[in-house]
Amino acid sequence: MKSGAFIAVLFGLIALSLPVAAILGDIAIVMDYFWNDGRLQRTFGGFLWEKSNQYLLLSIPLFILLGEINLRAGLAGQMYSAVAKWLSWLPGGLMHANIGSSAIFAATSGSSVATAATIGTVAYPEIERRKYNEPLFLGSVAAGGTLGILIPPSVTLIVYGVLTQTSVPELYLAGVFPGLMLAALFSLMILFICILKPDMGGDRISATWRERFLALIDLIPPAILFLGVIGTIYAGFATPTEAASIGVVLSLILAAWKRKLTANMLLEAFEGTVRTTSMIMLIIFAAMILNIVVGFFGAIQMATEFIGTLGLTPLQLILCVIVFYLIIGMFMETFSMMLTTIGVVFPLVTSMGFDPVWFGILVVLLMETALITPPIGVNLFVVQGIRAKGAAFRDVCVGAAPFVVAMLVLVGLLIWQPEIATWLPNQVYGR
Amino acid sequence: MEKLHTLLFRISRLSVWVFGAGYLLIALATTLDVILRNSVGGAVPGVYEISGYIFAIATTWGFSFVLFERAHVRIDVAYMRFGNRLRAFADLLALLAMAMFIGVLTYRAWVTLEDTMFFGATARTTLQTPLWIPQSFWLAGMAYFLLCIVFLAVYAVLLILRGRTADVASIAGIPHVTAQIESEAP
Numbered sequence: 001m002k003s004g005a006f007i008a009v010l011f012g013l014i015a016l017s018l019p020v021a022a023i024l025g026d027i028a029i030v031m032d033y034f035w036n037d038g039r040l041q042r043t044f045g046g047f048l049w050e051k052s053n054q055y056l057l058l059s060i061p062l063f064i065l066l067g068e069i070n071l072r073a074g075l076a077g078q079m080y081s082a083v084a085k086w087l088s089w090l091p092g093g094l095m096h097a098n099i100g101s102s103a104i105f106a107a108t109s110g111s112s113v114a115t116a117a118t119i120g121t122v123a124y125p126e127i128e129r130r131k132y133n134e135p136l137f138l139g140s141v142a143a144g145g146t147l148g149i150l151i152p153p154s155v156t157l158i159v160y161g162v163l164t165q166t167s168v169p170e171l172y173l174a175g176v177f178p179g180l181m182l183a184a185l186f187s188l189m190i191l192f193i194c195i196l197k198p199d200m201g202g203d204r205i206s207a208t209w210r211e212r213f214l215a216l217i218d219l220i221p222p223a224i225l226f227l228g229v230i231g232t233i234y235a236g237f238a239t240p241t242e243a244a245s246i247g248v249v250l251s252l253i254l255a256a257w258k259r260k261l262t263a264n265m266l267l268e269a270f271e272g273t274v275r276t277t278s279m280i281m282l283i284i285f286a287a288m289i290l291n292i293v294v295g296f297f298g299a300i301q302m303a304t305e306f307i308g309t310l311g312l313t314p315l316q317l318i319l320c321v322i323v324f325y326l327i328i329g330m331f332m333e334t335f336s337m338m339l340t341t342i343g344v345v346f347p348l349v350t351s352m353g354f355d356p357v358w359f360g361i362l363v364v365l366l367m368e369t370a371l372i373t374p375p376i377g378v379n380l381f382v383v384q385g386i387r388a389k390g391a392a393f394r395d396v397c398v399g400a401a402p403f404v405v406a407m408l409v410l411v412g413l414l415i416w417q418p419e420i421a422t423w424l425p426n427q428v429y430g431r
Numbered sequence: 432m433e434k435l436h437t438l439l440f441r442i443s444r445l446s447v448w449v450f451g452a453g454y455l456l457i458a459l460a461t462t463l464d465v466i467l468r469n470s471v472g473g474a475v476p477g478v479y480e481i482s483g484y485i486f487a488i489a490t491t492w493g494f495s496f497v498l499f500e501r502a503h504v505r506i507d508v509a510y511m512r513f514g515n516r517l518r519a520f521a522d523l524l525a526l527l528a529m530a531m532f533i534g535v536l537t538y539r540a541w542v543t544l545e546d547t548m549f550f551g552a553t554a555r556t557t558l559q560t561p562l563w564i565p566q567s568f569w570l571a572g573m574a575y576f577l578l579c580i581v582f583l584a585v586y587a588v589l590l591i592l593r594g595r596t597a598d599v600a601s602i603a604g605i606p607h608v609t610a611q612i613e614s615e616a617p
């Protein structure tokens with residue numbers, strides 16, 4: 001009963017459009033004040049200081065800075081045309097390049113929004129030039145962008161790792177196969193649609209093998225970044241935070257080489273970095289404080305026992321969790337969605353014997369779905385923002401729908417064969 | 432009021448530039464540290480510790496910048512359907528809710544700093560940094576954030592009293608959803 005009221009209040013305040021961080025923080029303060037004489041509040045100061053300089057969290061601003069510099073260094077344009085030369089002979093043409101270059105960009109960026117914005121800006125002019133079906137084309141950009149948080153390095157997986165004390169390197173490895181499979185499923189979906197309705201596909205681009213191999217040169221910068229960041233983690237040279245630092249230095253060098261490194265560009269990158277980092281950190285702080293308070297009242301145990309009395313099988317539980325996330329994902333921004341719920345959902349799911357690394361990948365996949373489901377889907381907004389003014393938002397939502405189906409297929413596969421996520425980390429870490 | 436608004440924003444933006452450069456320095460120093468450690472076995476002294484302090488301070492100073500950029504996440508499902516006047520009140524309520532949360536945090540951070548000074552606490556590292564130094568800057572960022580929230584709340588009340596409810600959105604509203612590209616939420 002109490003937890004029902006708690007959730008009602010939570011969603012009521014969210015509907016009032018109060019800041020998510022303030023909602024979480026204020027609920028924690030009020031609960032502690034009325035039912036605990038404000039005793040837990042005394043620990044907040046020391047707790048915050050300790051979390052404020054936690055070394056793993058430091059990787060968040062560094063990965064964001066890396067993305068901000070890449071975004072402004074103009075690496076995306078050449079990379080896009082290189083990928084286009086390899087993939088655009090398929091039915092669906094450049095839409096496969098949208099997916100492919102998103103996957104590659106995702107391997108150098110930890111953010112879905114940055115990925116969609118970068119690829120979208122490069123790809124958008126092609127719609128008119130080559131007569132693509134605009135909704136589907138935009139949908140492929142929005143969906144491709146979501147790969148940013150699944151394919152490592154991913155800022156989202158770091159936050160999940162910090163909140164649930166799961167190993168970030170293992171999460172990164174676990175994201176590789178699902179990420180590649182999702183990209184492949186997206187492409188299959190495009191192929192399928194364009195074979196059924198060839199007029200949606202636009203012009204194909206043919207390239208000679210010579211052009212294709214020459215274009216590979218343009219893929220060297222992202223390859224260097226990927227090896228510098230991910231390679232150093234698994235070679236044992238660097239922790240995720242150190243790898244992010246190396247990534248920042250490499251992207252600076254690449255930007256300088258492209259002659260895009262200016263003081264103004266750096267200041268813009270700094271503003272973008274601090275804006276995103278502080279926005280995320282405030283919600284993280286609030287969620288952590290709320291988790292302390294909620295944990296103190298034994299709410300998690302109560303929830304676990306309550307679920308126990310329902311007699312759900314693990315499969316039924318996980319299906320409930322998925323439906324729950326799909327629904328709130330329509331209305332909530334993804335970070336807030338994970339941070340407000342993971343404190344209760346994670347212990348529940350692991351108590352049923354699910355693997356924390358596997359569940360991390362599942363949650364990220366559901367967050368990706370949330371990014372492209374209306375009415376609130378951040379990637380849909382990003383893509384809509386790239387379009388010429390006055391076009392209907394509905395188009396983008398319709399175009400993204402087939403890719404939601406592809407994501408749900410992968411969710412199903414992940415439940416059926418958990419090894420898709422866990423095999424690679426198990427091989428490397430020999431669990 | 433407008434001049435004060437601009438001044439507070441400029442201070443906030445200046446801190447962002449400074450701490451953004453701080454992140455860049457962290458990246459450079461850490462990379463150097465990794466290279467040294469894996470080649471000659473040396474290290475850049477104190478990188479690990481000082482990076483943590485810069486991160487903590489940059490985060491709290493960034494809060495006010497996020498506030499001015501109106502980028503603290505708010506869910507706008509209902510907000511989109513509000514009229515101007517209702518939006519102005521929702522914006523004011525949002526500021527007050529934030530003021531309550533940050534008020535408590537700032538007070539608790541202040542008590543933590545007091546304890547640190549009272550016990551003369553130092554970091555358990557070779558540097559033995561007196562912790563009051565980074566904690567003061569950290570607290571200052573939080574306090575500045577609180578100051579800016581209170582200022583915006585007063586500003587919003589004045590605007591509402593003068594009947595300029597439409598203008599409240601420009602200082603405290605939710606930027607139009609399509610403008611979120613710049614906000615780079617990952």
